[in-house]
Amino acid sequence: METRPLISVVDDDESVRESLPDLLKEFGFAAQVFSSAEEFLVSRYLKETKCLILDVAMPGLSGPDLQQELTRRRQEIPIVFITAHRDERVRPRLLEQGAVECLFKPFSETDLLEALNAALRVS
Amino acid sequence: MMDIARRVAHPHVVEPRHERTASENDLTVRLKHAEEEVRARDLNFQLIVESIPALVAVMTPTGEVEALNQPVLDYTGKSFEELTGWANSDVVHPDDLAPTIESLRKALESGDAYELESRHRRADGVYRWFHVRGFPLKDTDGRILRWCFLLADIDDRKRAEAQLAGEKRLLEMVASSCALTEVLTALCKFVEDTSADCHCGVYLIDWSAPKFRIGAVPSLPRTFNDPCEGLTVSLEVGPCGVAALTKTQVIVTDFESDPLFQSCAIRPLSLAHGFRSQWSTPIFARDGRVMGTFAIFQTSPASPTQVQQDLIAQVTHIASIAIERALSEAALKRSEAFLAEAQHLSRIGSFAWRVATNEITWSEELYRIFEFEPHVRVTLELIVARVHPEDLTLFHDMIERATSSASDFQYEHRLLMPDHSIKYLHQTAHGTRNEDGELEYIGAVQDVTNRRLSEEALGKARAELAHVTRVMSLGALTASIAHEVNQPLSGIITNASTCLRMLDADPPNVDGARETVRRTIRDGHRASDVMTRLRALFSRKDMATELVDLNEATREVITLALSELQRNRVIVKHTLADELPIVAGDRVQLQQVILNLLRNASDAMSSVDDRPRQLLIRTEPDADCGVRLSVQDAGVGFAPESINKLFDSFYTTKSDGMGIGLSVSRSIIENHQGRLWATSNDGPGATFSFSIPCVAEGVAGPGGVALTDQKPAARPS
Numbered sequence: 001m002e003t004r005p006l007i008s009v010v011d012d013d014e015s016v017r018e019s020l021p022d023l024l025k026e027f028g029f030a031a032q033v034f035s036s037a038e039e040f041l042v043s044r045y046l047k048e049t050k051c052l053i054l055d056v057a058m059p060g061l062s063g064p065d066l067q068q069e070l071t072r073r074r075q076e077i078p079i080v081f082i083t084a085h086r087d088e089r090v091r092p093r094l095l096e097q098g099a100v101e102c103l104f105k106p107f108s109e110t111d112l113l114e115a116l117n118a119a120l121r122v123s
Numbered sequence: 124m125m126d127i128a129r130r131v132a133h134p135h136v137v138e139p140r141h142e143r144t145a146s147e148n149d150l151t152v153r154l155k156h157a158e159e160e161v162r163a164r165d166l167n168f169q170l171i172v173e174s175i176p177a178l179v180a181v182m183t184p185t186g187e188v189e190a191l192n193q194p195v196l197d198y199t200g201k202s203f204e205e206l207t208g209w210a211n212s213d214v215v216h217p218d219d220l221a222p223t224i225e226s227l228r229k230a231l232e233s234g235d236a237y238e239l240e241s242r243h244r245r246a247d248g249v250y251r252w253f254h255v256r257g258f259p260l261k262d263t264d265g266r267i268l269r270w271c272f273l274l275a276d277i278d279d280r281k282r283a284e285a286q287l288a289g290e291k292r293l294l295e296m297v298a299s300s301c302a303l304t305e306v307l308t309a310l311c312k313f314v315e316d317t318s319a320d321c322h323c324g325v326y327l328i329d330w331s332a333p334k335f336r337i338g339a340v341p342s343l344p345r346t347f348n349d350p351c352e353g354l355t356v357s358l359e360v361g362p363c364g365v366a367a368l369t370k371t372q373v374i375v376t377d378f379e380s381d382p383l384f385q386s387c388a389i390r391p392l393s394l395a396h397g398f399r400s401q402w403s404t405p406i407f408a409r410d411g412r413v414m415g416t417f418a419i420f421q422t423s424p425a426s427p428t429q430v431q432q433d434l435i436a437q438v439t440h441i442a443s444i445a446i447e448r449a450l451s452e453a454a455l456k457r458s459e460a461f462l463a464e465a466q467h468l469s470r471i472g473s474f475a476w477r478v479a480t481n482e483i484t485w486s487e488e489l490y491r492i493f494e495f496e497p498h499v500r501v502t503l504e505l506i507v508a509r510v511h512p513e514d515l516t517l518f519h520d521m522i523e524r525a526t527s528s529a530s531d532f533q534y535e536h537r538l539l540m541p542d543h544s545i546k547y548l549h550q551t552a553h554g555t556r557n558e559d560g561e562l563e564y565i566g567a568v569q570d571v572t573n574r575r576l577s578e579e580a581l582g583k584a585r586a587e588l589a590h591v592t593r594v595m596s597l598g599a600l601t602a603s604i605a606h607e608v609n610q611p612l613s614g615i616i617t618n619a620s621t622c623l624r625m626l627d628a629d630p631p632n633v634d635g636a637r638e639t640v641r642r643t644i645r646d647g648h649r650a651s652d653v654m655t656r657l658r659a660l661f662s663r664k665d666m667a668t669e670l671v672d673l674n675e676a677t678r679e680v681i682t683l684a685l686s687e688l689q690r691n692r693v694i695v696k697h698t699l700a701d702e703l704p705i706v707a708g709d710r711v712q713l714q715q716v717i718l719n720l721l722r723n724a725s726d727a728m729s730s731v732d733d734r735p736r737q738l739l740i741r742t743e744p745d746a747d748c749g750v751r752l753s754v755q756d757a758g759v760g761f762a763p764e765s766i767n768k769l770f771d772s773f774y775t776t777k778s779d780g781m782g783i784g785l786s787v788s789r790s791i792i793e794n795h796q797g798r799l800w801a802t803s804n805d806g807p808g809a810t811f812s813f814s815i816p817c818v819a820e821g822v823a824g825p826g827g828v829a830l831t832d833q834k835p836a837a838r839p840s
Contacts, residue, residue: 019642022638058689084686106609
């Protein structure tokens with residue numbers, strides 16, 4: 001049984017899916033990656049996930065769509081959004097809808113770690 | 124019947140006065156003579172009076188009616204006794220009674236003969252005009268014995284005079300250019316005054332419709348006129364329609380019984396207004412065309428008398444003159460105005476130039492163009508003073524060529540006006556030699572300043588428009604570019620952070636670190652690729668022709684636009700044909716068009732929530748060896764009636780759009796000898812397509828530009 005908190009990463013960008021898990025493991029977390037919201041929703045890791053790192057813009061269900069779906073399903077997973085669009089208008093809206101943080105790519109490891117700690121405190 | 128004659132001849136009527144102071148014999152003889160004389164004179168008088176066709180009345184020196192001839196009794200239909208009280212009856216027209224009495228009074232006083240025109244009542248109640256002449260009958264001593272009155276019927280003459288005066292008045296109105304309506308109204312009133320109990324109307328015809336237009340209807344009610352206005356000129360409409368089309372007068376004596384007009388359009392209207400008869404006469408132009416009709420309406424059944432026919436003929440003739448004159452005046456005014464306008468608008472002046480004597484003749488417009496005072500003598504020096512300094516060499520060259528030989532020339536040069544404004548002139552001249560062999564030029568000078576200025580303004584506007592579009596595309600692209608660059612940068616930073624942590628571990632995780640560095644390098648290349656693509660997009664400014672693989676160009680655009688499209692939740696699919704022919708063109712411009720179509724499709728679907736926002740890009744070979752690209756969306760589509768406006772500048776259905784994209788796109792495609800069009804889908808949405816011709820086999824593009832060696836674009840997820 002895995003004792004380290006599980007962080008799930010949902011992003012259609014391969015670079016993120018390859019690089020982020022290693023960093024998360026270096027932080028001391030367990031990590032799983034998914035290339036789409038749909039893939040995450042059907043995964044067995046859904047229930048174990050302590051924090052979700054979620055890309056905003058994805059083909060099919062977007063990040064905010066997934067957030068809504070989880071709320072509908074009463075799966076209260078803290079979410080840290082990541083996005084390559086530096087659109088300052090998006091951030092407050094996402095935070096308002098319950099996200100713990102919204103990071104603009106590229107983000108520093110410090111920012112990421114702070115966001116994850118905040119998320120885990122919530123959970 | 125002999126009553127009047129007897130009275131006139133009665134011995135006591137004429138009673139010679141004489142004194143019986145002479146001898147018996149003398150007296151008897153003289154009396155006998157006198158009696159014979161009187162008898163003879165009475166007989167004479169009676170004969171004269173009875174044989175006169177005129178009406179004759181005799182009065183005593185004090186004005187008592189003493190005798191009247193038979194025509195008087197016949198005309199008035201009254202007895203002698205009734206007529207003795209004429210001054211208190213209706214025998215004389217009420218309006219003429221007072222002057223009649225006054226004239227008689229004066230004459231009785233002065234003993235002078237007099238004349239007078241007055242109206243007298245006929246037995247049937249009609250008053251007719253008479254010329255009345257009153258004169259005294261005197262004895263040898265100059266004493267007035269009787270007053271004699273001759274009444275001559277002058278009614279026909281009076282009527283003719285009135286008619287003539289009326290016609291004269293009407294013709295004067297025509298001659299003095301009164302408004303047509305005014306003339307026609309006066310004409311109707313004239314007929315109505317002359318011919319009692321009738322209503323007249325003049326109806327003009329607009330043959331282009333063909334419809335009746337009311338020319339004048341002074342005494343007809345609106346309820347009758349309003350429905351008449353604009354009636355079609357047809358045989359069914361009524362008497363005026365028939366008169367106009369058959370070019371003959373139409374007499375409807377009685378609408379109620381006339382079999383020909385039982386079902387005509389005007390009949391119910393006429394009967395409702397109590398009109399039983401209508402006489403319609405065509406009004407002809409000199410060339411025989413019918414310009415209108417003249418109609419007389421009467422409340423009782425009637426057909427025209429000869430007098431009325433003459434009157435109708437006369438007034439329709441006057442109406443014809445009036446209408447024709449009004450039409451030709453209107454035409455003349457139009458043509459004068461047209462000419463003046465044309466001179467002013469075209470801004471063309473003309474000149475003649477006799478080279479040997481330097482005699483120059485200018486038109487008025489040319490004075491206006493050069494802004495010289497009218498009547499100033501135009502010389503070459505004067506002209507040269509106006510020529511723009513930069514064009515002086517050109518101008519002198521023109522003069523030199525023109526003076527050396529007779530040739531036709533065309534020049535454009537500028538003028539520098541005293542207020543420092545600039546005018547652009549276009550000159551054309553034709554050179555000839557006159558009989559003396561002298562060189563002469565006749566030419567035209569057009570002020571083309573406005574055209575030149577608007578051409579410049581247009582060019583400027585085009586450039587601005589192109590810039591705006593480029594900037595707009597840039598703005599949209601910036602978001603895509605940032606996204607594209609931020610993705611690999613994010614990977615690089617994450618990998619580098621991980622790498623440091625792995626190396627810092629005890630023992631260091633060298634294999635892991637090596638892997639992260641490998642990924643860092645790969646992401647670095649990814650970022651570099653984005654930059655390469657960007658440089659390709661923006662390095663060229665003007666249209667550059669090169670060989671373009673439309674599939675490749677499309678893939679690049681999709682890659683760049685994908686994130687933006689995804690953000691708008693658009694599902695992008697593409698079907699790119701294998702072995703698509705290569706086209707010649709400007710890669711960047713074509714990509715701008717594709718990007719534009721993608722954004723357009725995306726925008727069209729922004730409000731769609733009940734179906735997938737699916738976008739399909741397709742490339743395929745087109746007929747005639749061309750290549751076609753189409754972008755199909757599932758958006759709101761467009762109304763069929765707006766299809767022609769879609770490509771207009773500034774036409775937009777979007778609240779935040781400028782409506783420039785499609786217009787510029789179309790001009791780009793047209794520059795590539797292609798076309799851009801839109802069609803509605805069978806299902807929801809629209810499809811925008813363009814096709815451009817491909818390069819013929821074996822022919823390299825201009826400049827022989829090789830295809831850019833592009834790495835496969837980053838994979839869209």
